[in-house]
Amino acid sequence: MKRDPRFDILFEPVRIGPLTARNRFYQVPHCSGMGYRYPNAEAHLRGIKAEGGWAVVSTQEAEIHPTSDLTPANEARLWDDGDLPTLAAVTERIHAHGSLAAIQLVHNGLHVANRFSRMIPLAPSNSVSDSLDPVQARAMDKADIIDMRRWYREAAIRARRAGFDIIYLYSGHDMSVLQHFLSKRHNHRSDEYGGSFENRLRLFREILGDTKEAVGDTCAIAVRLAVDELLGPAGITSEGEGRDVISALAEEPDLWDVNLSNWSNDSQTARFSEEGYQEPYIGFVKSVTTKPVIGVGRYTSPDSMVRVIRQGIMDFIGAARPSIADPFLPRKIEEGRIDDIRECIGCNICASGDNTNTPMRCTQNPTIGEEWRKGWHPERLSVKDRPEPALIIGGGPAGLEAARALSQAGVDIVLADSGDEWGGRITRESRLPGLATWARVRDWRVGQLQVRPNAQIYLQSPLTVDDVLQYGVPHIALATGSRWRCDGVGRTHRLPLAFLSEGKIVSPDAVIDEGGQAVTDDGPVVIYDDDSFYLGSVLAEVLVEAGRHVIFLTPEPQVSPWSNYTLEQSRIQKRLIDLGVQIIPSVGLAGRTRDSLTLSCVYSGKLSSIDCATLVPVTARLPNEDLWLAMKARECEWADAGIKSVTRLGDCLAPGLIASAVYSGHQYAQGYGTAPEDGRVPFKREDIAMLYGNATPGKLTADLY
Numbered sequence: 001m002k003r004d005p006r007f008d009i010l011f012e013p014v015r016i017g018p019l020t021a022r023n024r025f026y027q028v029p030h031c032s033g034m035g036y037r038y039p040n041a042e043a044h045l046r047g048i049k050a051e052g053g054w055a056v057v058s059t060q061e062a063e064i065h066p067t068s069d070l071t072p073a074n075e076a077r078l079w080d081d082g083d084l085p086t087l088a089a090v091t092e093r094i095h096a097h098g099s100l101a102a103i104q105l106v107h108n109g110l111h112v113a114n115r116f117s118r119m120i121p122l123a124p125s126n127s128v129s130d131s132l133d134p135v136q137a138r139a140m141d142k143a144d145i146i147d148m149r150r151w152y153r154e155a156a157i158r159a160r161r162a163g164f165d166i167i168y169l170y171s172g173h174d175m176s177v178l179q180h181f182l183s184k185r186h187n188h189r190s191d192e193y194g195g196s197f198e199n200r201l202r203l204f205r206e207i208l209g210d211t212k213e214a215v216g217d218t219c220a221i222a223v224r225l226a227v228d229e230l231l232g233p234a235g236i237t238s239e240g241e242g243r244d245v246i247s248a249l250a251e252e253p254d255l256w257d258v259n260l261s262n263w264s265n266d267s268q269t270a271r272f273s274e275e276g277y278q279e280p281y282i283g284f285v286k287s288v289t290t291k292p293v294i295g296v297g298r299y300t301s302p303d304s305m306v307r308v309i310r311q312g313i314m315d316f317i318g319a320a321r322p323s324i325a326d327p328f329l330p331r332k333i334e335e336g337r338i339d340d341i342r343e344c345i346g347c348n349i350c351a352s353g354d355n356t357n358t359p360m361r362c363t364q365n366p367t368i369g370e371e372w373r374k375g376w377h378p379e380r381l382s383v384k385d386r387p388e389p390a391l392i393i394g395g396g397p398a399g400l401e402a403a404r405a406l407s408q409a410g411v412d413i414v415l416a417d418s419g420d421e422w423g424g425r426i427t428r429e430s431r432l433p434g435l436a437t438w439a440r441v442r443d444w445r446v447g448q449l450q451v452r453p454n455a456q457i458y459l460q461s462p463l464t465v466d467d468v469l470q471y472g473v474p475h476i477a478l479a480t481g482s483r484w485r486c487d488g489v490g491r492t493h494r495l496p497l498a499f500l501s502e503g504k505i506v507s508p509d510a511v512i513d514e515g516g517q518a519v520t521d522d523g524p525v526v527i528y529d530d531d532s533f534y535l536g537s538v539l540a541e542v543l544v545e546a547g548r549h550v551i552f553l554t555p556e557p558q559v560s561p562w563s564n565y566t567l568e569q570s571r572i573q574k575r576l577i578d579l580g581v582q583i584i585p586s587v588g589l590a591g592r593t594r595d596s597l598t599l600s601c602v603y604s605g606k607l608s609s610i611d612c613a614t615l616v617p618v619t620a621r622l623p624n625e626d627l628w629l630a631m632k633a634r635e636c637e638w639a640d641a642g643i644k645s646v647t648r649l650g651d652c653l654a655p656g657l658i659a660s661a662v663y664s665g666h667q668y669a670q671g672y673g674t675a676p677e678d679g680r681v682p683f684k685r686e687d688i689a690m691l692y693g694n695a696t697p698g699k700l701t702a703d704l705y
Helices: 005-011 039-051 081-095 142-161 177-182 197-215 241-248 302-310 321-325 329-334 349-355 397-408 425-430 436-450 465-471 498-502 508-518 535-545 569-578 626-633 658-670 688-694
Strands: 014-016 019-021 025-027 056-063 100-106 136-139 166-171 220-228 255-260 293-295 316-319 390-393 413-416 455-458 475-478 482-484 525-529 550-553 582-584 587-592 596-601 607-611 614-618 621-623 645-648
Touching: 005 302, 005 329, 039 056, 039 081, 056 081, 056 166, 081 100, 081 142, 100 142, 100 220, 142 166, 142 197, 166 177, 166 197, 177 197, 197 220, 197 241, 220 241, 302 316, 316 321, 321 329, 390 397, 390 465, 397 413, 397 436, 397 455, 397 658, 425 436, 425 508, 425 658, 436 455, 436 658, 465 626, 475 626, 482 508, 498 587, 508 535, 508 614, 525 535, 535 550, 535 569, 535 614, 569 582, 626 645
Parallel strands: 025 056, 025 316, 056 100, 100 166, 166 220, 220 255, 255 293, 293 316, 390 413, 390 475, 413 455, 475 645, 525 550, 525 614, 550 582
Antiparallel strands: 014 019, 482 621, 587 596, 596 607
């Protein structure tokens, strides 16, 4: 196949200062959860993006000095020359595929607590650190400003020595001292670095000039700027000082990378935003500068990409999350393989990696973060010669991914599901408010399977243990999913609560499948959410839309606390408040009558009572393991039936995230036909002391231990 001419514009080269990008696909700086702590993994992840066709591949932010210490986060570091080997390995991997390498320099100012370095944070004015630590940042004096300028200059020179082509100055997400100096909220100075707009811009202008002088003859200089903070007059706005910054510095950098602040605004989930949601804020930028402009907006449609280029909104298609979901997105467009693109679903499981200080994962792309330590590639998978057939039972996320990956590797597979439609929980949950894009997890895999001659897929095909034994397929994978519990067992209550049966209980599964129709009794519907992620709040929306009065209980101090990691907690809680949901935090369940619930304060044990006609407990799930147990009970018959292995996958093994189920299915395919693990750690680990002590630029090594 060849590229559709409609998309030719996306493959035009674009000049960036002294450099030329070979196309318009630009992987903007994004965290990976790897950084300086897992440098081999970081280098391989970025190298895969370059192999996939991104003309520019960026690191995450790189701390320029120990007074900008984000420990325990795994970002990049450029504190001194000792950091050069790990970063040179990144540029070597990117350059190997003909892409430009970009690095985002940052001093985080008051955004850090300096937990590792124990140095006092620096800020424009005396202020509290925006971490949760009881730490304050001190106001920078003139000597500190001189130091800051020197640190940026030295970091830029080191970045060039490490092989980077594009060097960013970062003023975004409320995480940079440059943005803090610009901000009236943070900058209360009365000298030439505070007060007026021109004074607050002064340090930015000086550091930009210093960087250009230091490396601008050989490297392109980029600015990443938050043009709007969505705070109205209290913050930077695209109609006000966001525009003013770009107008004042219009031709100074070689590239403008523009977005929203803070991170939760910039990386909104699909539940709360559409593709291209930043366009109203960044649309003005090209009217005030001749330099190339990058923006983001979770673009996955090639037609949308062409539109924003032709409309003059941006020159590059910036991407973080779409490049994670499919590192080969540009090559697939170039090769005319549009249907092969794994579209980002906007769930932000990737962001949870950085926020939990761990290597990232992705619901769509189970290979992300495993490029080095497991040797997984997003487009290639091979198994041993003459692989034996597989029967996969269950067409949810784990079963679909196992079937897709195995068929791609040349295994003859049969995929059977007892239901009327593919996708399992993906299909069911994608019908809930805001989750429609999640169906892409199903659609891409079904589409891939439908064109593979070695894949037979069947709906409405319930299988019993007798059926499985009769088929005699050598390898069986059970991906039969899970179901929600209704006995109250979860994180808070570890034993079943017998008193719950005193009143009406409706399972989360019933609300997922039937919506408001699942609740038949009048009176308040109480959701008890001990799951702490998205589902409890989504079910509350469903029930409010059905006209029910909803009370939301949680043992946590806020609604859906795990969604802090996916950058959507505040939006979730605001939505429930706006819908009129009564929220009662920090409570457990202590008793029940037909029309009431007794609550217990999780701190004091103090009891209270609320009206409750129907209870929906969102607590924990149980695996659907009946077929597994039946198979195990007849294990003595496996050999005679020609069965060599029976393996549980996804929620059938242990209920978890959809991302975990997809990963489980892919892991099964990667290890297909190999002997069980022998007790060794099943992936490579990095010896950081050796990396930093002995490595030369671009030549990293690591031991297994």
